[in-house]
Amino acid sequence: MKKIIRVLAAVAAGLVLAGPGTLATPAAAQAAAPAGDATRLELPRPTGAFAVGRDTLHLVDRGRKDPWVPTADRELLLSLYYPALDRTGSPAPYMAVAEAKALLTDRGELGDYVTPERLAATRTHSKAGALPRPGAGRHPLIVLSPGFTMPRASLTTLAEDLASRGYVVAAVDHAYESDGTVFPGGRVLTCKACEQVFPDRSLHRVSDGRAQDVRFLLDRLTGPRSAWRHSWLIDAQRIGMAGHSIGGAAASAAMAADPRVDAGVNMDGTLFTPLPEAGLGGRPFLLLGGDPTLLPPDLNDTSWEDNWPRLDGWKRWLTVTGAGHPAFTDWPVLGDGAGYPHPETPLSGTRSQQITRAYVGAFFDLHLRGTPAPRLDGPTPADPEVVFHRS
Numbered sequence: 001m002k003k004i005i006r007v008l009a010a011v012a013a014g015l016v017l018a019g020p021g022t023l024a025t026p027a028a029a030q031a032a033a034p035a036g037d038a039t040r041l042e043l044p045r046p047t048g049a050f051a052v053g054r055d056t057l058h059l060v061d062r063g064r065k066d067p068w069v070p071t072a073d074r075e076l077l078l079s080l081y082y083p084a085l086d087r088t089g090s091p092a093p094y095m096a097v098a099e100a101k102a103l104l105t106d107r108g109e110l111g112d113y114v115t116p117e118r119l120a121a122t123r124t125h126s127k128a129g130a131l132p133r134p135g136a137g138r139h140p141l142i143v144l145s146p147g148f149t150m151p152r153a154s155l156t157t158l159a160e161d162l163a164s165r166g167y168v169v170a171a172v173d174h175a176y177e178s179d180g181t182v183f184p185g186g187r188v189l190t191c192k193a194c195e196q197v198f199p200d201r202s203l204h205r206v207s208d209g210r211a212q213d214v215r216f217l218l219d220r221l222t223g224p225r226s227a228w229r230h231s232w233l234i235d236a237q238r239i240g241m242a243g244h245s246i247g248g249a250a251a252s253a254a255m256a257a258d259p260r261v262d263a264g265v266n267m268d269g270t271l272f273t274p275l276p277e278a279g280l281g282g283r284p285f286l287l288l289g290g291d292p293t294l295l296p297p298d299l300n301d302t303s304w305e306d307n308w309p310r311l312d313g314w315k316r317w318l319t320v321t322g323a324g325h326p327a328f329t330d331w332p333v334l335g336d337g338a339g340y341p342h343p344e345t346p347l348s349g350t351r352s353q354q355i356t357r358a359y360v361g362a363f364f365d366l367h368l369r370g371t372p373a374p375r376l377d378g379p380t381p382a383d384p385e386v387v388f389h390r391s
Contacts, residue, residue, distance in 0.1 A: 039118065040118070040121060040122070040123055041114070041118060041119065041121070041122040041123065041334055041337040041338065042122065042123040042337065043094075043122060043123065043124055043125060043156060043157050043160070043330060043333060044157055044161075044333060044350065044353050045125055046125055046160045046161045046163070046164030046165075047161055047164065047165070047357060047361075048161060048162075048163070048164030048165035048166065049164065049165075049166075050083035050084065050133055050163070050164050050165070050166060051083070051084045051085065051086040051087075051088075051127065051130065051133070051164070052081055052082070052083070052084055052125060052126040052127065052130070052160050052163040052164050053081070053082050053083070053084030053085075053088075053089055053126060053127055053128075053129070053130030053131070053132065053163075054079055054080065054081050054082075054089075054092045054124075054126040054127065054128050054130070055079075055080045055082075055128070055129070055228065055229070055230065056077065056078065056079055056080070056128075057077075057078040057080055057227060057228055058075070058076075058077055058078075058183070058184050059075065059076045059077075059078065059216070059217060059220050059227060060073050060074070060075050060076075061073060061074040061075075061076075061216045064212065064216070066175055066176065067193075067205060067209045068175075068176040068177075068192040068193045068196060069175075069176060069192055072175075074175065074212075074213070074216070075175040075183060075189075076172055076173065076174060076175065076213055076216070076217055077152070077172070077173040077175075077181060077183055078152075078170050078171065078172055078173075078217065079152055079153075079156075079159065079169075079170075079171040080168065080169070080170055080171075080228060080230070081126055081159045081160060081162070081163035081167075081168070081169040081171070082132055082133075082139070082163055082168045082169075082230060082233050083132070083133040083136055083139065083163060083164070083166055083167075083168075083233075084126075084127060084130035084131060084132060084133055085130060085131040085132065085133050085134065088127065088129075088130045088131040089127025089128055089129045089130030089131070090127060090128050090129065091123070091124065091127060091128070092124050092126045092127060092128040093120065093121075093124070093128075094119070094120060094121065094122035094123075094124050094153055094156065095119070095120050095122075095151060095153040096120060096182045097116050097117055097120045098180060098182055098188050099120070099151055099153070099178075099179075099180050099181060099182055099188075100116035100117070100119040100120040101116040101180070102178075102179040102180025102188070102190065103119070103150075103151065103179050103180070104116055104119065105179070106149060106179045109340065110331075110334075110335060110338065110340050110342075112340075113335075113338040113339055113340040114334070114338040114340070118338075119334065122334065124156055124160065125160050125164075126156075126160050126163070132230050132233055136166070137235075138232070138233060138234060138235035139166055139167055139168045139233055139234065139235060140166075140167050140168070140235055140238035140239065140240065140364065140368040140369065141167070141168045141169075141170065141221065141222070141234045141235070141236070141238070141239045141240070142162055142167050142168070142169050142170070142239075142240045142241065142242060142364060142368075143169075143170050143172065143214055143217070143218075143239070143240070143241040143242075143254070143261075144158065144159055144169060144170065144171040144172065144241075144242055144243065144247070145172055145174070145210055145214075145241070145242075145243035145244075145246075145247030145248075145250045145251065146171070146172075146173075146178070146243070146244055146245075146247050146329075147243075147244045147245030147246055147247055147269070147329070148177060148193075148194075148203070148206060148245060148246040148247075149177070149178055149179050149191050149194065150178060150179075150244070150245070150329065151173055151178045151179070151180075151181055152171040152172055152173045152181075153171075153330070154244070154329040154330050154331065155171050155244060155329060155330070156171070156330055157329075157330050157333060157353050157356075157357070158242075158328075158353075158356060158357060158360060159171045161357040161361065162357075162360070162361060162364070165361055165365075167364065167368075168233050168234050170217065170221065172210075172213065172214075172217065174209070174210055174213055175189050176189050176190070176191060176192040176193050177191060177193045177206060178190075178191060179191055193205075193206060203246065203270075203272040204272040204273050206246050206249075206250070206272070207246055207249035207250045207253045207272050207273040208253060208273055210243075210246075210247070210250035210253065210254065211250060211253035211254040211256070211257040211258070211273070212257070214241065214250070214254040214257075214258060214261070215254070215257060215258045218239065218258065218260055218261075221234060222234055222236035222239075222260075236260070238262060238368045238369075239260050239261050239262055239368075240261065240262060240263040240264065240265075240364050240367070240368050241254055241255070241261050241263075241264050241265070242264065242265035242266075242267065242360055242364075243265070243266065243267065243269060244267045244268065244269065244328050244329055245267070245268060245269045245270075245325065246269055246270070246272065247267075247269060248265070248266030248267050248268065248269025249266065249269045249270060249271050249272045249273055250273075251264040251265060251266055251269075252264055252266060252271065252273070252275055252280070252285065252307075253273040255280050255283060255285070256273075256275065256276050256280060259281065261283075262283055262284075262367065262368060263283060263284045263285070263363065263364065263367040263368060264280075264283070264284075264285045264286070265285070265286045265288060265360055265363055265364075266285070266286070266287050266288065267288050267289075267328040267356070267360075268288070268289045268290045268323075268325055268327075268328055270301055270303050271303035271304065271306075271307050272303070274303075274306070274307060274310075275307045275310040275311065276310065277310060278310075278312075279310050279311065279312030279313070280310075280311065280312060280313060281312070281313075282312055282313040283313045284313045284314035284315065284363075284366075284367045285311050285313065285314075285315050286315070286316050286318070286359070286360075286363045286376075287304055287308075287315070287316065287317040287318065287390075288318050288319075288320070288328065288356075288359060288360070289304070289317070289318065289319040289320070290319065290320060290323040290324055290325055290327055290328075290345075291319060291320060291321050291322055291323050291324065291347075292319060294323075294324050294344070294346075304317065308390060314367070315390070315391070316363075316376060316388070316390070316391050317388075317389040317390035317391070318359065318386055318387065318388055318389065319386075319387045319389060320347065320352075320355055320385050320386055320387070321347070321384075321385040321386075321387060322345075322346045322347035322351075322385055323345060323347045323352060323355075323385070324342075324344040324345035324346070324347075325344065325345075326342070326344065326345055327345045327347055327352040327356070328352070328356045330353075331345070331349075332345045332347070332348065332349035332352045332353070333349035333350070333352070333353055334349070335349060336348060336349035336350065337349075347385065351385070355383060355385060355386060358375065358383070359375065359376070359386070362375050362376055363376065378391070
């Protein structure tokens, strides 16, 4: 699987639930093992003004079979982050030990530096079950989709930061598309999709399927019978989506399939699902990529170049010098904390996340709130790593 991850790079957990659409308290078996403060990994603090709450929601689409396990209904597991009342709730876990073990088994190098228990016990900055911030009105919704084989937890730093800035964020685990995700009932769903799409190179099936997932979750979060207890926090007229790797391809696929998604970001993802010839109806899109000099010299991925003319609204194509494929996730931050040098991403974890949060946040501030975002106008001395290729 490590080879698979490198190939993808080249071509490019909350509460345990009692049942679908319900929330419950964490089970002891799912909780992260305790770790001493001196050795505990920690994510960067959010930059926004608000405390962050987190709920977890299990959704089952009874009208659609799973594309990888056709005998099962399609399932999603969401971490929902939101602006919260300070000093309410309890510390939210990073992920279950079983999920950390699956992730580290797939990525042996980091496993030499950190145990599953220590990774699972990473300190987050969100509070499970925190009370929503009162009197703040409705907030734009941002859907986050992780890279193939990666869990939703891999985008926690970005999710917490966006929520601290006044967004509701839905980070999604798509069933059978991660190394291992614990679903209700203690079921660890592994990557059945990997067994099917790599032999015949049909990775577009992943981004196509995720577009359908997003349509369903928007129905369940913003429809008249919402599955989430705090759905009143969401402004259904302002919705964005961002994704890493194949999650980035899913962002544009979701926009093509659902006009409710107003703006999208692709973080270093090959566009396995091509954009429609007719474009995205003038909606804005940001391509935020890694350092092209870190890719293999024989790589011939032209998907961004091929699809660029089809982006018919506001658009930018940026790359980040020193950023490898994992740079837009929590991975470099955790690697720094564990003493792992992460050679595939020379840029430090701190700087990787500063840039990711700043540019993704500025994009959504501009297009979902109408807030000026001068850093998206062109190069700035404050961010010398960020290169503007197209605008």
